[in-house]
Amino acid sequence: MKALTLYEDRNTFIHHVHPINKLIYIFIIIVVPLILPLFPVLIAGIIMNTVLLLIANVFKKSLPIFGFVLLILLTVLIIQGLFHAENATPLFHLGPLLFYKEGFFYALQITLRVLNIVAAFMILVLTTKPSDLVETLVRKGLSPKIGYVLQSVFQIIPQMLSTMETISDAQRSRGMETEGNLFVRIKAFLPLLGPVVLNSLIQTRERAMALEVRGFSSLRHKTFLNEVKNYRYTTFIQFTLWLVLLAAIIWRVVL
Amino acid sequence: MIKVKDVSFSYQAGTEIIKDITLHFDQRSTAIIGQNGAGKTTFVKLLKGLLKPSSGDIIIGDSSVNETTPATLAKQIGLVFQNPNDQIFKRSVLEEVLFGPLNIGQNPELAKENALNALKMVGLENRLEVNPQDLSLSDKKLLCIASIIAMDTNIIILDEPTIAQDHLGKQKIKEIIQSLKEKQKLVMTIIHDMDFVAENFERTIVFQQGKAILDGSTREVFAESDILAAARVEPPSITQLGYWLGYKQVFLTEKELIETIKTDSKIAL
Numbered sequence: 001m002k003a004l005t006l007y008e009d010r011n012t013f014i015h016h017v018h019p020i021n022k023l024i025y026i027f028i029i030i031v032v033p034l035i036l037p038l039f040p041v042l043i044a045g046i047i048m049n050t051v052l053l054l055i056a057n058v059f060k061k062s063l064p065i066f067g068f069v070l071l072i073l074l075t076v077l078i079i080q081g082l083f084h085a086e087n088a089t090p091l092f093h094l095g096p097l098l099f100y101k102e103g104f105f106y107a108l109q110i111t112l113r114v115l116n117i118v119a120a121f122m123i124l125v126l127t128t129k130p131s132d133l134v135e136t137l138v139r140k141g142l143s144p145k146i147g148y149v150l151q152s153v154f155q156i157i158p159q160m161l162s163t164m165e166t167i168s169d170a171q172r173s174r175g176m177e178t179e180g181n182l183f184v185r186i187k188a189f190l191p192l193l194g195p196v197v198l199n200s201l202i203q204t205r206e207r208a209m210a211l212e213v214r215g216f217s218s219l220r221h222k223t224f225l226n227e228v229k230n231y232r233y234t235t236f237i238q239f240t241l242w243l244v245l246l247a248a249i250i251w252r253v254v255l
Numbered sequence: 256m257i258k259v260k261d262v263s264f265s266y267q268a269g270t271e272i273i274k275d276i277t278l279h280f281d282q283r284s285t286a287i288i289g290q291n292g293a294g295k296t297t298f299v300k301l302l303k304g305l306l307k308p309s310s311g312d313i314i315i316g317d318s319s320v321n322e323t324t325p326a327t328l329a330k331q332i333g334l335v336f337q338n339p340n341d342q343i344f345k346r347s348v349l350e351e352v353l354f355g356p357l358n359i360g361q362n363p364e365l366a367k368e369n370a371l372n373a374l375k376m377v378g379l380e381n382r383l384e385v386n387p388q389d390l391s392l393s394d395k396k397l398l399c400i401a402s403i404i405a406m407d408t409n410i411i412i413l414d415e416p417t418i419a420q421d422h423l424g425k426q427k428i429k430e431i432i433q434s435l436k437e438k439q440k441l442v443m444t445i446i447h448d449m450d451f452v453a454e455n456f457e458r459t460i461v462f463q464q465g466k467a468i469l470d471g472s473t474r475e476v477f478a479e480s481d482i483l484a485a486a487r488v489e490p491p492s493i494t495q496l497g498y499w500l501g502y503k504q505v506f507l508t509e510k511e512l513i514e515t516i517k518t519d520s521k522i523a524l
């Protein structure tokens with residue numbers, strides 16, 4: 001059975017933190033560097049995320065995702081380093097290419113921000129069962145429809161990965177080389193994209209129909225199968241998180 | 256043509272799905288049977304190189320699956336997936352069938368010829384431009400079969416080809432298997448339809464919980480009623496009818512049974 005979520009069932013402290021608190025954490029880790037736009041703050045955020053991922057014992061699992069994100073960000077770094085509009089101060093040479101300070105640091109900032117955000121989301125996604133999160137929110141009054149959309153977002157990456165694996169099997173079993181050096185892999189990756197997107201859309205349509213025939217849009221009150229889970233130190237963590245935000249705001253005002 | 260040596264495999268550490276299987280395949284057409292979850296699909300994916308054995312080795316022709324890629328093996332061995340939706344990814348019937356032949360280096364004219372012939376065999380020759388996703392499940396399965404036949408490999412594995420087929424569809428598949436046999440190809444088929452096994456395959460292998468517990472000529476295998484019962488495999492209906500009529504021998508086709516009854520009744524008269 002292919003698991004259709006990135007969630008890793010481990011028994012760590014982070015796994016027992018209330019999903020709402022993880023959402024607040026994401027909000028704060030994104031907002032604080034915006035309030036205090038300093039490199040050290042951003043780097044502290046990334047370190048914090050990394051530590052939490054390590055505590056939750058899911059750091060390894062998050063590496064491929066970081067790898068993918070970094071690959072994309074690398075192109076940003078190159079393009080901005082070479083062609084950013086405000087480029088004036090040369091920074092370093094790479095062969096015939098001259099990188100400029102302004103563009104480079106601008107791109108570096110984007111890179112760190114994105115990494116920070118992705119890492120924060122990783123904590124949520126890797127340590128929270130999607131159904132637990134959605135259920136908490138729906139219990140708190142979120143419309144089940146939005147809940148479903150949210151849950152789909154959780155599933156879409158693993159779903160695409162699994163579709164990708166399936167199609168890649170179909171292709172290599174009929175003679176298309178997918179293993180080997182980077183060039184072979186990239187060449188094999190491109191023809192995957194079309195079918196993957198298409199098949200994912202088909203699956204989504206089937207799922208929507210499956211939901212409808214089982215009364216998803218019904219206006220009656222829904223019942224829940226699971227007991228409400230016991231989460232740890234919920235109020236304390238929430239309090240601390242808001243305190244961090246407050247501290248950031250005060251720092252900004254005083255500075 | 257295929258040598259499987261001490262092969263074990265597990266998806267997750269701890270649960271072995273294939274347990275120390277050793278088998279040799281020659282040109283005899285072979286049926287692989289066994290209850291759901293016995294590991295049949297996993298086994299053929301190992302043969303195809305899509306999965307790598309946790310231990311042991313598989314030799315196809317003269318290359319080991321441990322040292323080659325599925326893409327390289329594709330020239331020798333074709334696999335029709337159990338679920339057509341896992342195999343189909345092109346936008347038109349013709350493109351789908353052409354994909355394999357072109358990838359393994361057939362020249363375009365030959366590839367087109369092979370593709371059209373294969374589509375004719377399954378009766379889809381008039382639907383070349385149709386989007387495969389708009390085909391019925393049975394036609395999708397036939398399309399998958401055509402896509403593999405067009406590659407003209409020496410070994411062809413079919414994972415439940417008769418799935419969703421009506422009588423006519425089964426008849427087509429039967430003819431296809433016959434014609435592949437005539438071309439000296441090894442046809443291996445995973446299948447739950449025992450009547451189909453009895454009528455079409457020379458050799459039968461029974462899987463149970465990751466092991467090949469029975470292997471022999473189809474007649475020998477269906478004679479082992481106790482082992483079959485333990486593996487929850489029901490013998491072909493014609494074989495059972497023979498038993499009920501009090502015969503000790505194993506019948507594989509209606510013709511065999513009828514001939515025997517005729518001779519016996521002549522003796523009685």
Ligand SMILES: Nc1ncnc2c1ncn2[C@@H]1O[C@H](COP(=O)(O)OP(=O)(O)OP(=O)(O)O)[C@@H](O)[C@H]1O
Nearest residue numbers: 001002266267272290291292293294295296297298
């Ligand atoms: N990708 C996978 N990951 C983990 N376990 C799997 C995977 N695919 C199959 N299995 C498990 O391996 C076992 C054997 O599966 P397999 O599909 O090989 O059986 P099968 O004999 O083909 O069954 P069926 O007749 O239903 O097709 C089953 O218990 C199945 O749940």
Ligand SMILES: [Mg+2]
Nearest residue numbers: 295296297337
């Ligand atoms: Mg199977």
